[in-house]
Amino acid sequence: MSGETLEIDTAHGPARVHLHPGTRGLLVLGHGAGGGVQAPDLRTATAVAGELxxxxxxxxxxxxxxxxxxxxxxxxxxxAWTAVVHRLRAGPGAGLPLVLGGRSSGARVACRTARSLGAVGVLCLAFPLQPPGKAERPSRLPELEGAGVPTLVVQGEWDAFGMPPEGPGRSVVVVAGDHSLKKDQPAIGAAVRAWLAGLTPSS
Known part of the structure; x- marks a missing residue:
């Protein structure tokens, strides 16, 4: 899938955006804390969204x-994320339904900003519910619950960060694998496809 690369200035330095065109909506995805946008689950979500x-x-x-x-x-x-999304909505994403998402830390950012940015949905890949071995740390469930829009969580069966519960407007799909979500890309793709296809009417 072809695309272009943009640099967008933010108050915290330039962000880099790898943009793939589409007309049905705009899916904005963020990476995990220590990883990049080439993570297998992000690539799968990108491919499936493009097919739709x-x-x-x-x-x-x-x-x-x-x-x-x-x-x-x-x-x-x-x-920084908010600045990027505003720029995208003023340009290539103008007038399109907006879905925010990401893997791990990127999913948290998407949840925290979904309502203020006018998203119609949030896609969470490997949501980091509770830091492993740190039971004293607060759960991140309030961030997930605060998204305020239809949300899909795709979580590895053996994710050391735990398993988020389903809730009002929130579906959880469990796939084989751990927090990396590297094991079963077809299952991830099927979950993302079904959810994303149901978010907006077919044209």
């Missing part, structure tokens, strides 16, 4: 563009 006619924007946060692996604070992640 959706445009996809894979967003590299400024800290990754700058060559750092340690993630920025949540407030900076959200601010």
């Amino acid at each position: 006619g959706w445009g996809v924007a894979l967003v590299e946060q400024p800290y990754r563009v700058a060559g750092r692996r340690a993630p920025a604070p949540a407030t900076q992640l959200d601010a």
